[in-house]
Every structure is written in structure tokens, then in C-alpha cells.
Amino acid sequence: MKIKFWGVRGSIATPKDNTLRYGGNTTCIEIISDDGKRIILDAGTGLFPLGQQLLNQMPIQCSIFLTHTHWDHIQGLPFFTPLFIPNNIINIYGSFDPVCNKSLKDILTQQMEYCYFPVREAELKATIQYTSLPEKQVTKLGETKVTNILLNHPVLNYGYKIESGNKKVFFTGDLEFPYNIYEPEDDSYEDYNNLINQRNEIIYDFIRDVDVLIADSAYTTEEYKSRKGWGHGTFDTCINMAKQANVGSLYFTHHEPTRSDDNLEDIFKDILEENKDNPNGPNYFLAKEGMEIEL
Amino acid sequence: MKNLQEQLADMVESMPAFPTSVKKVIELTADINSNHKDLVKVIEHDPIMTFKILKLVNSPYFGLSREISSINHSVVYMGLNTVKNLAISIASIGMLPNENEAGLNIDKFLYHSVSTAALSHLLSKQLGISNKENSDFFVTGLLHDFGKIVFSQSLPKEYKKALYLERSNPNRLIEIEKNIMGVDHTQVGMLLSKKWNLSSQLRKAIGFHHTTKSGEYPDNDVLVNIIFITNKLSKELQGSENLKSFSKELVSDIKSRFGNDLDKYIESPEELRKEIKKSLQFLNI
Structure with missing residues (x-):
């Protein structure tokens, strides 16, 4: 299995001189499975350069799995050139919207309406199929399996586990572990804590022993204090998840948009220092635009 | 011809919630800093909001291994913002009228x-x-x-x-x-x-x-x-x-x-x- 990062920035693209090393494009990860299936996780602005690179391989077939439909995860989609070219087959998977009761197709078609984009969805030339996934659905692409699990974010967000050969990769999309909304003196406090613990165990079990965990580490623990409920994880919550689930390597991603490359590396240096006495623990990496991993 | 179960179920879809909770949901959700637990309390004291949210979270869209039977559990599972926005959309249907033709108080x-x-x-x-x-x-x-x-x-x-x-x-x-x-x-x-x-x-x-x-x-x-x-x-x-x-x-x-x-x-x-x-x-x- 091969993994390539095309966008590692969170929230909004950051084309600045101090983000050049890690990259300014928003979330997009390309995976080529052992049996040659092309899987794209999220369609942030990183999808645009990926689409450009694919132009010399037309026609293509690929499966795009969207963790959720917030802007930074879908903004590259109308600019994904293969969608405009006949004979390409593009399957898009994601969640339905329970609040407005919309299918994935409705949500994405709306993104290309007149006010937002000059070309309508109906005018795209590729063969496009949309699938609104129920939770824990196994999607089989040849020998490769993709399974989704619901994770906490201010909209339905699926994490995806990709299994190919004997290797496993998990991507969280955006994830903030739920916190207790009650105070310790409230009647519901204990009940709520139990529900949270139960839920976290289900998540750890789901990702147990994966070779690669790619996780949302937008904030430091200090920054998180004033960003509770915004839907993102911290470096420490990612490390805890990686340890609880016994994963091989943890890649930090969804870098905070105001974070410079130097700042990111300073934080990472501290993390390595704090975790150096854990020889059996996971290996840590900062996800970087253009970085490739081979498993 | 739909059977009675389906007819009644369709009717519940468009049924508004109780006036007191609709007003409270609108008031609480208009303030970004309002207390989340207050909103949850309002939802869990309204039978119509509760039934509708449990109906959704237990629907086949979510492949649950066990039923979710409380609002707190729904919040932990679906996320606070989703439950909040569901409550807003239920509130936007309107309010159950104080007087109804059947005379149920x-x-x-x-x-x-x-x-x-x-x-x-x-x-x-x-x-x-x-x-x-x-x-x-x-x-x-x-x-x-x-x-x-x-x-x-x-x-x-x-x-x-x-x-x-x-x-x-x-x-x-x-x-x-x-x-x-x-x-x-x-x-x-x-x-x-x-x-x-x-x-x-x-x-x-x-x-x-x-x-x-x-x-x-x-x-x-x-x-x-x-x-x-x-x-x-x-x-x-x-x-x-x-x-x-x-x-x-x-x-x-x-x-x-x-x-x-x-x-x-x-x-x-x-x-x-x-x-x-x-x-x-x-x-x-």
C-alpha cells in the first residue's frame, strides 16, 4: 500500500512563505492499494494538484471517501479536473445529512449551484456515483476493504480504515474526543462519563493495531482550552489514541492554519522529547504535503 | 393504501414540538455561549423532540450494535452540534397549538x-x-x-x-x-x-x-x-x-x-x- 499526502492543512488553505515546507493545501490523502485501487481520502484543496497529476493517466477510476462535508474537506472537488472528462469513473462516498435530511449527492450538488460555481453537477462528464454510507459499512474495492466509523465533530464525521494485503491504515478526518457537558455535582455527570468511556473504547477497538494512524492534531493542549467544542483534536489526544490502540506510526495532520513551519517543528521536537522513554510506543511523524509512505 | 402504522408515522414527521420547549430551544441556540446542558435538558423534557431524535439515531443510517435510549447517549454518539441542529430543525416546524380540535389539553x-x-x-x-x-x-x-x-x-x-x-x-x-x-x-x-x-x-x-x-x-x-x-x-x-x-x-x-x-x-x-x-x-x- 502507498500513501501520499496532498494536503495537510486544517480549516483553510494557507499560501504563505512560512507554511511552504509542510504545505498550505487542505486535507487530501491518496492511497494506492496493493491491488492497484486508487482511494482518495477527502477532497480539500490538495485534490487540485492530485487531479493535475492524474491528467496523463486518463481514463482513471478512483474512489473518493469524504470524512465530512465541511469546506476544507470538499473545496477541491469542483476543481478536480478528472470529473470533467468522459470515461473517468469516480465513486464518491460519505455521510448523509441527518439535520436537513440530504443525501451525499444533494449536499455535493448544492456545492456546484449557480451562486457558488459556474458549472452545474449535471454537466460533469465523468461517470460519477454517490454513496451515502451508513456507519460501519464495509466497502470492498477488489481485494481492498474500506470501513467507516462515526467520530465526534460538529457535523457527522466518518473515520476510515483501509485494509490492503496485511496492512491497515486509519484516518480520523476531524476528531475531537467528546467531553463531559455536565459538572461533577450534576446528576448526569457519571452517566455521561460512562457513555464517553464506552464510546472511546469502541473507537480504540476499531483502530487497534493499525500500521498507520493519520489523525487530527490541530491544537496543542494549551490552545485547546479556548477552542473546546470546535471539533478538533490535540497532539496529546492523538498520542493517547495511538497508545490505547497500539498503532505502529502516528502521523499528525490538520495543521492549524496560523501555525508556521517553525512553530510546528518546535511543538514536534517537544513531543519527541516527552515521549522518548517509550520504546514500544508508536513512531511519530508530522504529515507534510508531498510526503509518501510505503507499507 | 398505507396502513395505520405508516399513516401515523408520516404524521409524526411533520408534528411540531411543545411550545415551551420550542421557545427555549430558539432562545438558547441564538446565543453561541449558552450552556449545552441546558439545551439537552430542554430536549429531554419534551416527548416529541425526544422521540424524533431517538428515531433518527436508531435509524438504519447508523449501524448501531445496540439501541440508544437517552438524549445524553444520542449526544455522545452523534455529537452535540448535530443534536443541537436537529432540535433547531424540529423547532422550526412550529409549535404544537395550545388548542387542538381533539380537545386534548x-x-x-x-x-x-x-x-x-x-x-x-x-x-x-x-x-x-x-x-x-x-x-x-x-x-x-x-x-x-x-x-x-x-x-x-x-x-x-x-x-x-x-x-x-x-x-x-x-x-x-x-x-x-x-x-x-x-x-x-x-x-x-x-x-x-x-x-x-x-x-x-x-x-x-x-x-x-x-x-x-x-x-x-x-x-x-x-x-x-x-x-x-x-x-x-x-x-x-x-x-x-x-x-x-x-x-x-x-x-x-x-x-x-x-x-x-x-x-x-x-x-x-x-x-x-x-x-x-x-x-x-x-x-x-
């Missing part, structure tokens, strides 16, 4: 539902039932009469007649409903909770909350017995502000279903009233 209905919920929660704690399950008792108490509100909205003319006949034949509403509509409110509650994959325990307790005949209900099911008793307790408490003791019939029902386990509560209507008051404050009623 919705303030009294809500008072009875919330007080039955609060009493069920309290008595489940008294019986030593785990914290995890206490909230299921609350929800079941809240939803036990859901069929009545569905009748009042979907078959108002027929239900008006049923409520009129009940006045001269108290305690025979079930029989009257069956005669007029072919089904009674316990069956409607059970049908809808089955259609929407709510827990089998909740379905049973709704379905048997008026059943007294030995052998016709699961007599060793604590939730069934609790809802049977709290429905009656709540009516007696609602019936008289100064109630000092419960009716002989109710005391004997409690004894036969729970032995002496609930003795303390039979003696003290005042204590129960305090518990109900605590719950009602979330709705300002």
Missing part, C-alpha cells in the same frame, strides 16, 4: 409526561437500578402516552369523541379508544417505537402501562411495573394539590408489584412532588 399532557418521567427515574433509583439505566426509565416515562398526542393530531374528530366519552366513563379510555379507532394509545406508542427501532424494553413498558390482568403483561419486568405505577402516581398527584395520601387501589397496586420496596414513597406525596417540580423547571411549567 397539551399543558396537562406535558405535565403528566414529564412528571411520570421524573417519578420513574426517582423510583428506579430507589429500587437500586444502575445509573446507566435510570435514564432509560426517565425516557420511557416521558414517552409512555405518546400515542395520545399522535391521536389528537392525526385523528382529531375521533379522538374528541373518545375524550368526551372518557369524561363519563373514567378509567375506560383504552376500551373507548379501541371502539372508536380500532387501536388504543398504548398500541400506537408501541407500534411507532417498534417502527423506529426503539428498545424492546421501552416498547413493552409503553404497551403494557394500562394492563392489569395477570398473565397479560410481563409481571417480572421492572420497567413495565414502574411505568404502570408512575402513570397512576402522577395522575393522583396532578389531580389534587394537597394530596396527603394515595388511593387504596394505588397503594395495593404498588404492594402487589413491588412488595415493600417502595414503601417510603407511598407515604410521602410531598417528596414526589418535589422531584416533579425539579423536572418541570426545565420547561417553566
Whole structure:
């Protein structure tokens, strides 16, 4: 299995001189499975350069799995050139919207309406199929399996586990572990804590022993204090998840948009220092635009 | 031609929630800094909002391995912002009108539902039932009469007649409903909770909350017995502000279903009233 990062920035693209090393494009990860299936996780602005690179391989077939439909995860989609070219087959998977009761197709078609984009969805030339996934659905692409699990974010967000050969990769999309909304003196406090613990165990079990965990580490623990409920994880919550689930390597991603490359590396240096006495623990990496991993 | 279950289910889709909670949801969600637990409290004291959210979270879209039976559990599972926005979209349908053609008094209905919920929660704690399950008792108490509100909205003319006949034949509403509509409110509650994959325990307790005949209900099911008793307790408490003791019939029902386990509560209507008051404050009623 091969993994390539095309966008590692969170929230909004950051084309600045101090983000050049890690990259300014928003979330997009390309995976080529052992049996040659092309899987794209999220369609942030990183999808645009990926689409450009694919132009010399037309026609293509690929499966795009969207963790959720917030802007930074879908903004590259109308600019994904293969969608405009006949004979390409593009399957898009994601969640339905329970609040407005919309299918994935409705949500994405709306993104290309007149006010937002000059070309309508109906005018795209590729063969496009949309699938609104129920939770824990196994999607089989040849020998490769993709399974989704619901994770906490201010909209339905699926994490995806990709299994190919004997290797496993998990991507969280955006994830903030739920916190207790009650105070310790409230009647519901204990009940709520139990529900949270139960839920976290289900998540750890789901990702147990994966070779690669790619996780949302937008904030430091200090920054998180004033960003509770915004839907993102911290470096420490990612490390805890990686340890609880016994994963091989943890890649930090969804870098905070105001974070410079130097700042990111300073934080990472501290993390390595704090975790150096854990020889059996996971290996840590900062996800970087253009970085490739081979498993 | 759709069957009755489908007709009633369609009707619930467009049914607005109770005015007090709709107003509170609008007020709380207009302020980005409002307290999340206050919003959850409002939702979990409104039978219509609760039923609709449980219906969604237990729907096949979510491949759940076990049923979700409380609002807190729904929030932990779907996320606070999704539950908040579901509440906003339910609120945007409008408000259940104070006056309805069937003549069902919705303030009294809500008072009875919330007080039955609060009493069920309290008595489940008294019986030593785990914290995890206490909230299921609350929800079941809240939803036990859901069929009545569905009748009042979907078959108002027929239900008006049923409520009129009940006045001269108290305690025979079930029989009257069956005669007029072919089904009674316990069956409607059970049908809808089955259609929407709510827990089998909740379905049973709704379905048997008026059943007294030995052998016709699961007599060793604590939730069934609790809802049977709290429905009656709540009516007696609602019936008289100064109630000092419960009716002989109710005391004997409690004894036969729970032995002496609930003795303390039979003696003290005042204590129960305090518990109900605590719950009602979330709705300002």
C-alpha cells in the first residue's frame, strides 16, 4: 500500500512563505492499494494538484471517501479536473445529512449551484456515483476493504480504515474526543462519563493495531482550552489514541492554519522529547504535503 | 393504501414540538455561549423532540450494535452540534397549538409526561437500578402516552369523541379508544417505537402501562411495573394539590408489584412532588 499526502492543512488553505515546507493545501490523502485501487481520502484543496497529476493517466477510476462535508474537506472537488472528462469513473462516498435530511449527492450538488460555481453537477462528464454510507459499512474495492466509523465533530464525521494485503491504515478526518457537558455535582455527570468511556473504547477497538494512524492534531493542549467544542483534536489526544490502540506510526495532520513551519517543528521536537522513554510506543511523524509512505 | 402504522408515522414527521420547549430551544441556540446542558435538558423534557431524535439515531443510517435510549447517549454518539441542529430543525416546524380540535389539553399532557418521567427515574433509583439505566426509565416515562398526542393530531374528530366519552366513563379510555379507532394509545406508542427501532424494553413498558390482568403483561419486568405505577402516581398527584395520601387501589397496586420496596414513597406525596417540580423547571411549567 502507498500513501501520499496532498494536503495537510486544517480549516483553510494557507499560501504563505512560512507554511511552504509542510504545505498550505487542505486535507487530501491518496492511497494506492496493493491491488492497484486508487482511494482518495477527502477532497480539500490538495485534490487540485492530485487531479493535475492524474491528467496523463486518463481514463482513471478512483474512489473518493469524504470524512465530512465541511469546506476544507470538499473545496477541491469542483476543481478536480478528472470529473470533467468522459470515461473517468469516480465513486464518491460519505455521510448523509441527518439535520436537513440530504443525501451525499444533494449536499455535493448544492456545492456546484449557480451562486457558488459556474458549472452545474449535471454537466460533469465523468461517470460519477454517490454513496451515502451508513456507519460501519464495509466497502470492498477488489481485494481492498474500506470501513467507516462515526467520530465526534460538529457535523457527522466518518473515520476510515483501509485494509490492503496485511496492512491497515486509519484516518480520523476531524476528531475531537467528546467531553463531559455536565459538572461533577450534576446528576448526569457519571452517566455521561460512562457513555464517553464506552464510546472511546469502541473507537480504540476499531483502530487497534493499525500500521498507520493519520489523525487530527490541530491544537496543542494549551490552545485547546479556548477552542473546546470546535471539533478538533490535540497532539496529546492523538498520542493517547495511538497508545490505547497500539498503532505502529502516528502521523499528525490538520495543521492549524496560523501555525508556521517553525512553530510546528518546535511543538514536534517537544513531543519527541516527552515521549522518548517509550520504546514500544508508536513512531511519530508530522504529515507534510508531498510526503509518501510505503507499507 | 398505507396502513395505520405508516399513516401515523408520516404524521409524526411533520408534528411540531411543545411550545415551551420550542421557545427555549430558539432562545438558547441564538446565543453561541449558552450552556449545552441546558439545551439537552430542554430536549429531554419534551416527548416529541425526544422521540424524533431517538428515531433518527436508531435509524438504519447508523449501524448501531445496540439501541440508544437517552438524549445524553444520542449526544455522545452523534455529537452535540448535530443534536443541537436537529432540535433547531424540529423547532422550526412550529409549535404544537395550545388548542387542538381533539380537545386534548397539551399543558396537562406535558405535565403528566414529564412528571411520570421524573417519578420513574426517582423510583428506579430507589429500587437500586444502575445509573446507566435510570435514564432509560426517565425516557420511557416521558414517552409512555405518546400515542395520545399522535391521536389528537392525526385523528382529531375521533379522538374528541373518545375524550368526551372518557369524561363519563373514567378509567375506560383504552376500551373507548379501541371502539372508536380500532387501536388504543398504548398500541400506537408501541407500534411507532417498534417502527423506529426503539428498545424492546421501552416498547413493552409503553404497551403494557394500562394492563392489569395477570398473565397479560410481563409481571417480572421492572420497567413495565414502574411505568404502570408512575402513570397512576402522577395522575393522583396532578389531580389534587394537597394530596396527603394515595388511593387504596394505588397503594395495593404498588404492594402487589413491588412488595415493600417502595414503601417510603407511598407515604410521602410531598417528596414526589418535589422531584416533579425539579423536572418541570426545565420547561417553566
